[in-house]
Amino acid sequence: MRIGELAEAADTTTKTLRYYEDQGLLRAAGRTPGGYRDYTTDTLTRIDFIHRGQAAGLTLAQIRQILDIRDHGQAPCNHVRDLLDTRLTDIDRQIHQLQDLRDTLAGLRDRADHVEPDTCSTDQICRYL
Amino acid sequence: MRIGELAEAADTTTKTLRYYEDQGLLRAAGRTPGGYRDYTTDTLTRIDFIHRGQAAGLTLAQIRQILDIRDHGQAPCNHVRDLLDTRLTDIDRQIHQLQDLRDTLAGLRDRADHVEPDTCSTDQICRYL
DNA sequence: CTGAACCTTCCTGTATAGGGGAAGGTCAAG
DNA sequence: CTTGACCTTCCCCTATACAGGAAGGTTCAG
Numbered sequence A, B: 001m002r003i004g005e006l007a008e009a010a011d012t013t014t015k016t017l018r019y020y021e022d023q024g025l026l027r028a029a030g031r032t033p034g035g036y037r038d039y040t041t042d043t044l045t046r047i048d049f050i051h052r053g054q055a056a057g058l059t060l061a062q063i064r065q066i067l068d069i070r071d072h073g074q075a076p077c078n079h080v081r082d083l084l085d086t087r088l089t090d091i092d093r094q095i096h097q098l099q100d101l102r103d104t105l106a107g108l109r110d111r112a113d114h115v116e117p118d119t120c121s122t123d124q125i126c127r128y129l
Numbered sequence C: 001c002t003g004a005a006c007c008t009t010c011c012t013g014t015a016t017a018g019g020g021g022a023a024g025g026t027c028a029a030g
Numbered sequence D: 001c002t003t004g005a006c007c008t009t010c011c012c013c014t015a016t017a018c019a020g021g022a023a024g025g026t027t028c029a030g
Helices: A003-009 A014-022 A042-055 A060-071 A077-112 B003-009 B014-022 B042-055 B060-071 B077-114
Strands: none
Touching: A003 A014, A003 A042, A014 A042, A042 A060, A060 A077, A077 B077, B003 B014, B003 B042, B014 B042, B042 B060, B060 B077
16 A cells, blocks of 8 residues: 555554654555555554554654564563653653642742732842742 | 853853843843943843743743833733743643543553563554553 | 646754854953 | 963754655556
């Protein structure tokens, strides 16, 4: 199948598919005599896997690693488990950071309701911050 | 004071200060006969304000808006309050998104502990995702 | 044979907040 | 008078996951 059909089937764009090939996520497809990429249906499975990886917040580089391991004939499962663990602690850290920021922000916002705006002097620019 | 002193006093770099000027966050400083930027101490206050804005998660563009309002002789307080509100709802949305992702990830990770890795077939690449 | 729809490669741009470094000018001390 | 520390402008680079578009080739229907 040609790249346009594949893109539609995988709910993505031809741009993206060429980009994936460029980044080593898709192996170079066969070519028709005219020079068009000619895909087999297992590529669709591969793209779906990539999408699941993205849905899990993995970067394309990380997904590529997994695919490389599989392409070397090994099971990437342990590596995937490690990636999931790393992602989880990362996300927890991010959530905490955001919550800290949220607290700061809420404090400022709250203060803004209790401070007279007219007391805001020029040199401090704005009392609310 | 010269840019190096100011940078040290404000705990930042000369690169950053020139960048701020470039982006309209700092007004063009006076120059010495030799062409060096010559800052007055109120610039330090301004930089501190910028830092507080950044600590509140505002972008430089948003901080610039506040400064512009103040530089037009008006009190930016209402605008700041609006920005804080917007930031708050934004951050809440981000936190929810991250928590959703965390749930997805935790589900995958949990499943990984209950699924036999050996049942992972080549064509699905990895059962854990 | 021609036009539309598809494909090819290649180059540029996106947003953010600066960092790195080149080529050259300025200022004080020794 | 020179050396070193500072300053100037200018231009390129960073990460991420593509999108936009140019210039040209291919394929199929009518």
